Amino acid sequence: MVSRRPSSGGSDPVAALVEIDLYGELMIAASSADEERLSPDRIDEVLRVVPQRRPESAQGPDSRR
Numbered sequence: 001m002v003s004r005r006p007s008s009g010g011s012d013p014v015a016a017l018v019e020i021d022l023y024g025e026l027m028i029a030a031s032s033a034d035e036e037r038l039s040p041d042r043i044d045e046v047l048r049v050v051p052q053r054r055p056e057s058a059q060g061p062d063s064r065r
Contacts, residue, residue: 022047 029046030038038046 025046026038026043029042033042043049044051
């Protein structure tokens with residue numbers, strides 16, 4: 001998702017082109033997929049989503065085992 005700056009009053013043309021490119025990548029992936037729908041993991045892969053790591057303090061003491 002592309003966020004707009006509230007003060008600009010309009011859309012960012014560069015961000016719009018990036019978003020259009022990402023939609024195109026999703027369409028290509030969907031049209032070449034064997035299954036009926038893309039899985040969330042496949043969508044993340046196409047969109048190059050990198051999972052965020054949780055800080056150690058949020059994971060709790062038992063998560064280091």
